[in-house]
Amino acid sequence: MQEYERKQLLERIGRESATLGVDIPERIDVQGEEVELQSFVFEIKRLDSVPPGERDRVEQAKRNLRRERLERKDRIEEGEISFESGEELADAIIGIDRALEALENLNAGSVEAEAKRQEAADTKRWMDFLKQAMGRDDDGPAVR
Numbered sequence: 001m002q003e004y005e006r007k008q009l010l011e012r013i014g015r016e017s018a019t020l021g022v023d024i025p026e027r028i029d030v031q032g033e034e035v036e037l038q039s040f041v042f043e044i045k046r047l048d049s050v051p052p053g054e055r056d057r058v059e060q061a062k063r064n065l066r067r068e069r070l071e072r073k074d075r076i077e078e079g080e081i082s083f084e085s086g087e088e089l090a091d092a093i094i095g096i097d098r099a100l101e102a103l104e105n106l107n108a109g110s111v112e113a114e115a116k117r118q119e120a121a122d123t124k125r126w127m128d129f130l131k132q133a134m135g136r137d138d139d140g141p142a143v144r
Helices: 003-014 037-046 052-078 083-133
Strands: 028-030 033-035
Touching: 003 052, 003 083, 028 052, 028 083, 037 052, 037 083, 052 083
Parallel strands: none
Antiparallel strands: 028 033
């Protein structure tokens, strides 16, 4: 592979928009083990929140995917490979990035849901306080 081709592939996997429109790979070899990546991610995303028993599994999967991504990127950066092999590695890296984004966004959804619950609870406490301060009981006339 020519040096400019290597740089082109590295730039491609480094783009923030690289994962737009990319599907999560059905299967991928991660740390020497074949993983049904697409079904794993979809199974976890179907849950409203990640159950405590699954959190460790999800975190381990994310660590393994990050490690695999780094190894593949290193092969592009330093390996004696053909441009075609480099393109395959780049495609795989972008698929891994897509899966990682999906797994990372699981926590964002639960954080947003928790923030909404907190906001609703704060609003209810505030309204109860105002009713009490104004001497009203159950939206009725002022009680004195």
